[in-house]
Amino acid sequence: MDLKMSHHIEEQSWKQLTSHLAEWVADSHKHTTDGHVASYIPELANAPSDVLGICIMDAGGLTVVAGDSDFRFTLQSISKVFTLIMALMDRGEAIVFSKVGMEPTGDDFNSMLKLELVEPGIPFNPLINAGAIAISSLIAGKDSEEQVARILQFFREVAHNPTLEINQAVFQSESDTAHRNRSLAYFLKDNGVLDSEVDDVLRTYFSHCSIEVNCTDLARMALVLAHNGVDPIRNQRLIPRRFVQIAKTFMFTCGMYNASGEFAMNVGIPAKSGVSGSILSMVPGQYGIGVVSPPLNRKGNSTAGVHLLGKLSQEFDWSLF
Template identity: 65%
Template sequence: MLAPEMNQIKKMLPLWLESSKRHCSNGKVASYIPELSKSPIDALGIHIVDSNGHSISEGDAGLSFTMQSISKVFTLILALMDNGEEAVFDKVGMEPTGDNFNSMLKLELVQPGIPFNPLINAGAIAISSMIAGKDALEKSERVLSFLRLLSNNSSLNWDLDVYRSESATANLNRSMAYFLKDNGVLKGEVEHVLDVYFRHCSVSVTCADIAQMALILAHNGLNPLTGDVLIPRRYVQIAKTFMTTCGMYNASGEFAIQVGLPAKSGVSGGILTIVPGRYGIGLVGPSLNRKGNSIAGVDLLQSLSQQFDWSLF
């Protein structure tokens, strides 16, 4: 049986979703990764799950999409579990940049030449090098197993078409990776590290998978449905802080004001959002605004947060 607020959400969500969907025509589907350009520009879907496992789906929630930058939250957590805070933040900073997610400008301009945070591309590439494993495939399989555990979906896998498309067009990411290697930030062979990075970005999910992962974060690493602690609380705290300050690229401040929830977006149009202690939310809307976030998805989350007073601020 749905709780009163969930009942109200279920009643109003179709109307809000259709209202937000009108914004899709004002954005563009990501095309710099050619395979992503095939995404439906007018799609919008959302899945919300509560602490009792009750859920609501609306719109195109069953659409498969790749995690892209949403995966960076979980590779950060896994790297922290593998190495500890001191080792991770010796190579990656803790600050927002204000720059585009794929910018390498400050790697050279700002000493000591480490990425500003783990959620921009340079930082996530550095983090990918810290995942434990004897080779790129074992590291990638550990990330995949972790995502399967958190989503409670053993069938999660890589979208190999997207993976190959990313790898074939990743000139800028390669430039950053070689620069990081030259600066002593990157562990291991550049191409092996990039392979791990491309694979975790290309994990195929639905909104329900993302919502379940978000629910674990909303409960500080505890799966409320089983009572199992899957992530140390401290590492979830770190991840949620980065999601709040850096999770929506260089629109994170605007998102904090308008929505006020920890979130992480990806250029496939996915957004993972949490209402701490209450809900995990997965959303997809491939039409992106100029900052690389789902244009209709952000609007829908703003409507929900303001209607139900979810903002942390």
């Protein structure tokens, strides 16, 4: 098709999106009762269970929001996508993939089996917890403080929002309670995967998990990935294309915990979820998307969020295949 027709279709889509989004959000909102707010981190357990918000942003900076789009939450596992990108920028592919593998796994996100059984000591991929902890240790910086400062700076740049901060209450709550992550980190240390000290790595890890955003921040961050590393609004390259390619591939094959395959089949776009009930997703070449709804299904993904993205994908035929 020619460019004009393509633009025309995009305009039509956008129009349809803006007119119907609130209604689709209302429809998906019913699913907020079908799940449970994450409780293993006490601070997360305080999140309201009847929230559903979304923001979709296009390359020109147009945004459409619906539902509780002002709701603020922490990035949690979504941050892993961007620390992976930082580690790649700081160290290069060779070093990063000597510490984590490239293979998706249908196992639980915090299982230790994968570390002991199949490829002893090396996390299967950078998006499972063990892999993300290994990645945190690769971020440049003379100590955890400097790593966290660099991470915060990078995330602010990608989100084009200099006010992003770490939610200290969540950070503290994670540090105090995440025995499983501490267990994983010592296991990695024992296997020679971590060069720095466990306490330092975890401080960095819990810090980037605790960065607070809203749906608009998510959408802007996603938009940069959707446009292969360029912020299309400022027309500024923030990330080398290759590293975005890597990040999007991992999001597609293992971004939604052990429901990644199901999501790929039924929604069909790259996405990464966090236990705060958030999902960062995108339509490659077009939109950045941020969604949040705290109640999680039994696979750890936002129930209403997944439903809403499924609806949108179906309406606009977003599936990559």
